[in-house]
Amino acid sequence: MDTNVRRRRLHKAIVDVQANIYNHDVSLYTQIPLLEISLSEFEELALDRLQLLRIIEQASLKGPKMYSEEWKNTIKEDLLKNNLKKFVRLLNGSGGQSTNDIQARRADYISHFILRLTYCRSEELRRWFLNRELEWFRLRFMVQTPQSILKFLRLNKLEYIPISLSEKERMQNELIASIPGMSDVLCNTSDFYKVPFIEVIPLVKNRRAYLKQGFAYIPMSDLVVCIQSRFRASLSESLSYINHKLPLIDDDRLTDLLYNLHLTYTGKNYNYEANNKDGIDMDNFDNISRKHFPLCMRHLHETLRANHHLKHHSRLQYGLFIKGIGVLYEQAVEFWRQEFTKIMDSTKFDKSYLYNINHQYGKVGNMTNYSPFSCIKIIMNNVGPGEHHGCPFKHWDASVLRQKLNEYGVPSEGVNSIIELVGSEHYQIACTKYFECIHGQPATNIINHPNQYFEESTNLAKISQPKT
Structure with a gap:
């Protein structure tokens, strides 16, 4: 509590010093904020900004036309749902000067520059960040009054x-x-x-x-179209410049955060404790995988059944997934043992593979209860020849993906829609479309996590079951 009070006081002092930076709800971010903030606030602002940009990305993919009233309302609702009220405040078009208004603009300003440090490191990251920031800029500009626009100019x-x-x-x-x-x-x-x-x-x-x-x-x-063009050029140039200077940052406290932030999952944590203590019906596991697993995990399950083996990264991705859906430790050991011992003896399994399972369940090493991989982490993984982990929508050749979708009974119209989304690099939206094609109705939210897919699928099955 004392820390929070101190942080609020620090924020207020900083606002007083740099009030000229936070004087409008819309910003071109031309002046680098020269201030000191705590490491915890640095991380908090970074995660909030990341969540904001992901919400904007997914809003138009839920159906509403970009920049329509429905699209704006969808974003507002999702921001409120995720307790990001400070960003909602910037969408009111009021241009208020209260402490809360200035704090909201301050958070927006600083978080933008923090994410520049993360998203400058590759062409793919720069392109994603640039597009989202342009959408966020236009979204705020659209709600400004004529007087506020003149002030901005x-x-x-x-x-x-x-x-x-x-x-x-x-x-x-x-x-x-x-x-x-x-x-x-x-x-x-x-x-x-x-x-x-x-x-x-x-x-x-x-x-x-x-x-x-x-x-x-x-x-x-x-x-806004003219101003966006200037903003795009300026931000693009800045990201390239920062990318060259980033190696000069010599602070171990920031390095891991900056290099891994884009992989950070900001949704529900599908941890082991939250699941059914009775575990999963392993006798019906193949049927469960066909009905409720996302494409990435269904492929891993079927590959395991066919080859009786998975390489390390595939075992890790799949092992944490089945752990997250409720497979108990004892069930997991028996499941992997039964499959692997079809091509090796129990001694080799215990010597070479049992430790990995124990490690996933926090039984050895640092005793960490590892969470399942999110979509973004899976998408950003490297997949080498002969490996089966990763995201099919990102890592598979289009012809292979099309063949697999046809094999799984996805209608031709759905296959074409999925391939089109993949071509536009909307991999999670493609997975969401796959869910809709398999289940005959859309998911309630954009798929951001394999375990979310499983949860939505099983919930849908419960709803459709006849009442006794």
């Missing part, structure tokens, strides 16, 4: 000057005809800006701007 020294009233009146007909949804009343009450058409290519492409002599005329609400 002034604070960031962006010289976008509206055309004169007489010029607007001369081209009113053209503006109304060229911009979808533009009416006489809206045209009269809106400010329009003359910008080089090259800055608003997306608007030109979608025929949402009036073009004349190399310039595009756009309403204030579409200025």
Whole structure:
């Protein structure tokens, strides 16, 4: 409790010193925050930001059109559900100056720079981070009032000057005809800006701007497109720069966090203690795997049954998964022993493989009760030749994936949708679509964890069972 009080006081002092940084709900993050924060707050802000960006990523994949009211409401609901109220505060468009408002902007600002350190390290990470930050930027910009937008332009020294009233009146007909949804009343009450058409290519492409002599005329609400282009260029350059400087960070306390943050699972922890103490019906395990296992785990189960062996990383991924669904330690030892001793004797099994099972269940070593791997950790794993772990949607060739989906009875339309999602690198959404195809109805949430898939599948089976 004392630590929290001290942290709140520290936050307040920092805000007073750097008030000029946290003066608007929307930011281009041009000024590096020069302050000291505790290691625990550093980690807390990083995880909160990561969860925010993942919520934004998944919102549009749940069905709502991106930037629609339904999409915005979905994000708000998920933020509230995950106790991220500070980010919801930035979506109110109020531009408040209370302590809570400033604290929310401070958390947003600092957490952005923390994640730059994590997501600068590869092209794939930079691309993901850049896209999510652009979506977060636009989401906040959309709720700003005209007065707040003008304040933002002034604070960031962006010289976008509206055309004169007489010029607007001369081209009113053209503006109304060229911009979808533009009416006489809206045209009269809106400010329009003359910008080089090259800055608003997306608007030109979608025929949402009036073009004349190399310039595009756009309403204030579409200025975000111009500003986003600048933000993208600036952030992209910054990420490349930080990537070159990152090796200079010599702090063991931060290294592990920064290098592994993108693998951090931010959802439910499917730990061993939370499961049924009676274990799983191992006599029916093959049938359970067919009905309730995600594709990655079903493949590992069937490979084990066929080859009577799995390599180390496959055993680890699959072993922790079945532990998480409720397979007790004694059941796990018997399960692995029965399978492996089909190609080796018990002595070799005990000598070479039993320790790994004991280690997974926290019986030896540091006595750690390891949790099952999340989707993001599985996706980011390296998979070598002859290995069967990893994510099928990420690591399998499209032709192999298509063949397996057909084999498992996924309709051709569903197969095409899954392959398309995989091509767009939406691996977890592809898994969610697979769930829908297998079960005939969608999952309640985007699949983020193999054990979540199992839980949703078994819950669905319980609901569909006839009442006695």
